[in-house]
Structure formats: C-alpha cells, structure tokens
Amino acid sequence: MDALETKFLREFLAVAHEGSIRRAADRLNVVPSAISRKIAEAEARLGVTLFERSSKGVALTEAGELLREHAQHMRDEQTYLLDQIGHFRDGRSQIVRIATGEGFAADLMENGLLGLTRAHPELRFVIDHAGTDELQRKVIEGESDIGIAYNPLMTEATRSLAHSRQSLCAIVPRNSPLAERTSVSLAEVLEHPVAMLNAGYAIRHLVGQAAADRGLALRVQVETASIPLLIRYVCAGVGVSFLPRFSATSQAERGDLAVLDIEETSLQQVSTHLMVRARRRLPRSVSLVARHLAENMLAFRN
Numbered sequence: 001m002d003a004l005e006t007k008f009l010r011e012f013l014a015v016a017h018e019g020s021i022r023r024a025a026d027r028l029n030v031v032p033s034a035i036s037r038k039i040a041e042a043e044a045r046l047g048v049t050l051f052e053r054s055s056k057g058v059a060l061t062e063a064g065e066l067l068r069e070h071a072q073h074m075r076d077e078q079t080y081l082l083d084q085i086g087h088f089r090d091g092r093s094q095i096v097r098i099a100t101g102e103g104f105a106a107d108l109m110e111n112g113l114l115g116l117t118r119a120h121p122e123l124r125f126v127i128d129h130a131g132t133d134e135l136q137r138k139v140i141e142g143e144s145d146i147g148i149a150y151n152p153l154m155t156e157a158t159r160s161l162a163h164s165r166q167s168l169c170a171i172v173p174r175n176s177p178l179a180e181r182t183s184v185s186l187a188e189v190l191e192h193p194v195a196m197l198n199a200g201y202a203i204r205h206l207v208g209q210a211a212a213d214r215g216l217a218l219r220v221q222v223e224t225a226s227i228p229l230l231i232r233y234v235c236a237g238v239g240v241s242f243l244p245r246f247s248a249t250s251q252a253e254r255g256d257l258a259v260l261d262i263e264e265t266s267l268q269q270v271s272t273h274l275m276v277r278a279r280r281r282l283p284r285s286v287s288l289v290a291r292h293l294a295e296n297m298l299a300f301r302n
Helices: 006-018 021-028 032-046 062-086 102-119 132-140 202-213 227-235 245-253 284-296
Strands: 051-054 057-060 094-100 123-129 146-150 158-165 168-173 194-197 220-224 241-244 257-262 271-277
Touching (some): 006 057, 021 057, 094 102, 094 284, 102 123, 102 146, 102 227, 102 245, 102 284, 132 158, 146 284, 158 284, 168 202, 168 245, 194 227, 194 241, 202 241, 227 241, 227 245, 241 245, 245 257, 271 284
Parallel strands (some): 094 123, 194 220
Antiparallel strands (some): 051 057, 146 271, 158 271, 168 257
16 A cells, blocks of 8 residues: 555544544544554554554644645645636536634625625535634644634744734623713723623633733623624623624614724734635635635725
8 A cells, every 4th residue: 555645645634633543434434443554554654653542532743743734735736636627617616615703704795705606606615613723723724725713823834815903892782881982991891791702712812811911800791602692692781792893893883782992902903814724725716715805805904
C-alpha cells in the first residue's frame, strides 16, 4: 500500500477530526480494524508515529500534524481542480460551505446570498452555525470553505479576506430608561438583568474581560447559544444583552428594541472577519462567493 494514497488520506483526516478510529469508521462506513491496519502500515513505512493512543481515543503527534496539513492540501487541490473542470460542463453545480456565527444569519441571507443566488443559480450552499472557536476550527480543518466570525483570534492557519470594525453594542428593551440614549457605560448596562451567548462565542469573553477590568460583576440571568432567543429576551422587556449592531438592525428599525454604543474602548475595537484556510488555492466558486459577501454584507462595511 502507498502510505499516502488518496483513500488512506481521507480516512486519516476522518480519524484526526473525530479523535477516534471507531467514530471515523462509523462516519465512513468501514470496519475500524481496516483503518487501524492502514494507520499502522503507514507509520511503519514512514518510520514515525502519527497518533498517540489513549483510553480516550487518539491525538495527532507532530508528524501527524504535518501529514494532516498535507492531506488537507491534497483535498483542497482536488476540490480546486474539480471546480475548474466544472466550469466546462453544462448544468454544473458548485457547492460552497460556509461556517458562520448565528448573528450574521439575517445579514448573510438578505445582503449576501439573495443577490448571489439570483446571479449565479449554479451555486449551492451548505451553511453551518457555530461559535467563534468552532467555526474557526471548521475552516482550518477544511470542513468549511469560508468562515464568518466576530472577533476571532487570527492565527497563521487562517487568512482574512475582509474585515471591518464592528463595535459590541448594548441591546436594550424599547421601554427601558436607557433606550432614549445613544451611548451608555458598561456599568449602567450591567445594572439590568443580562442574557448572553455562552462561552463558545467571543462576545462572552469580551464582555467578561471588560467587566473584570472595571471591577464590575457580570451576573448572567440567561445563557444561550441562540441569538434569536437573546433578541426575544430583550424585546419581551426581560433585560438587556450584547450584540454587534448588524445582528439587531431590523428589530431596531421596527422599534422593537434599541441598540446603544457602549462607552468602553475594548468593546469598540472589535472586528468581523471573513476567513479562509491559509495557503489554500481557492476554487473560483469560493473566490466569487467570498468577494460578493465582502462587498455586500453589512458586517463588512465600516
């Protein structure tokens, strides 16, 4: 067996992603022992250990990380080639996978995909909602072509194609005494009941750090992964929340709630990013989608 044959690399990536040979085998509908045998044979041929085994599963070694980068590159190049060939076929259909924070959903549909799908009916989309850390992982590990994130920690594994300063704002009920203001201090906001995104989202860390820097207590009444739930919480008059302005634009325009600037430097210096995996040669369809989203979504307008 060629230690780096395409089928093995696909199985290797599945094991690296799942952290378990059995879960990878279930996902690929193959026998676990067959994958184990191929990994052992590859390790013998290469003369290195690719995975550290434990009772909890498997984890990549440094050599395994190098092989994963190679395997992802080979998969990306295959996708690129098939995308290019597809432009010479009648009835072609290209799939673009987007991982995005839920707060971008309305903006993505109304300002991003609406015009794009009309101009390019051949495009198909697979869209996943995820927290900041998870969607960044999806881009790095090749599960998504494009990631749209709020204040991600950019690393050498990702490349930002577009970014924009988008301050974190206070979202308050329309009948709140704060609603008549254009800006408020963080201390004033935290005097009210608070609903927030959970720790998988950058917003939770941003507000928590800002509050700690000011010596303020952050007492969260409702914690969730759902932005629509946060908005309903505020619209119902229960309490306040924190979101970038574009996440609640339509509700603010209808008068259902108010969006206020927060007088806190660290919450004003926050950016949205449209990212792809670093060093990846982008298929034409992915480049087209990324360019359109960067030019048309409110999240990327300063």
